[in-house]
Amino acid sequence: MMFVITSEPILIEEVTNKVVRPEAGAVVNFIGTVREFTKGKRTLSLQYEAYPAMAEKQLEKIGAEIKEKWPEAVTAITHRTGKLAISDIAVVIAVSTPHRKDAYLANEYAIERIKQIVPIWKKEHWEDGEEWIGDQLEKTVYPTGKPEEMNSL
Amino acid sequence: MINVQCFAHIREQIGKDQLILDETKITVKDLMDKLSALYSIQTESIMVAVNEEYAEPGDIVNEGDTVALIPPVSGG
Numbered sequence: 530m531m532f533v534i535t536s537e538p539i540l541i542e543e544v545t546n547k548v549v550r551p552e553a554g555a556v557v558n559f560i561g562t563v564r565e566f567t568k569g570k571r572t573l574s575l576q577y578e579a580y581p582a583m584a585e586k587q588l589e590k591i592g593a594e595i596k597e598k599w600p601e602a603v604t605a606i607t608h609r610t611g612k613l614a615i616s617d618i619a620v621v622i623a624v625s626t627p628h629r630k631d632a633y634l635a636n637e638y639a640i641e642r643i644k645q646i647v648p649i650w651k652k653e654h655w656e657d658g659e660e661w662i663g664d665q666l667e668k669t670v671y672p673t674g675k676p677e678e679m680n681s682l
Numbered sequence: 683m684i685n686v687q688c689f690a691h692i693r694e695q696i697g698k699d700q701l702i703l704d705e706t707k708i709t710v711k712d713l714m715d716k717l718s719a720l721y722s723i724q725t726e727s728i729m730v731a732v733n734e735e736y737a738e739p740g741d742i743v744n745e746g747d748t749v750a751l752i753p754p755v756s757g758g
Contacts, residue, residue: 580687580750647757
């Protein structure tokens with residue numbers, strides 16, 4: 530299983546090992562963790578909710594997009610759900626390629642796409658309240674009813 | 683019957699994670715208008731998935747399909 534939604538803690542090495550292979554000369558990991566302060570506001574904990582079946586399909590789609598752009602890349606992504614404390618790991622993305630540059634680029638592409646198309650939501654719990662974070666700029670609308678394709682990378 | 687799944691703030695606003703609509707064939711847009719009127723939810727930033735794939739406003743939802751209301755996502 531290369532693309533996983535789980536309520537269990539993520540083991541970084543387990544995700545990484547999925548992409549290690551003889552053809553690879555580079556493995557890039559992205560580890561997304563829970564940040565305590567955002568614009569001066571203190572987060573106590575985060576709650577992640579997903580539509581698991583669709584989220585795994587969308588992660589697979591990101592893997593396929595990466596394969597189109599970087600044919601030699603192999604990608605594995607695990608995203609956690611449930612209540613997470615500060616510094617807990619929310620997502621691990623591992624990409625391996627023959628040469629390092631493609632692995633860096635493909636890995637960044639993956640996290641950008643997760644924030645656009647994968648049905649996962651986080652609820653911030655602060656000292657003085659809580660809120661579902663819609664989109665992180667709070668101004669996204671989807672005129673076509675669905676997210677746009679991303680061609681910038 | 684059409685099953686509608688709700689997530690995040692939409693689930694909290696509606697108060698249920700799942701709705702059953704007594705419809706047999708309806709466009710995504712008409713379905714959203716109906717839900718908006720029934721539950722007074724803002725639908726302009728909501729994406730819709732039908733059977734786990736993103737759908738367009740003009741797509742048809744049929745009896746037995748699973749619809750999901752997808753607020754702007756914030757994973758990662």
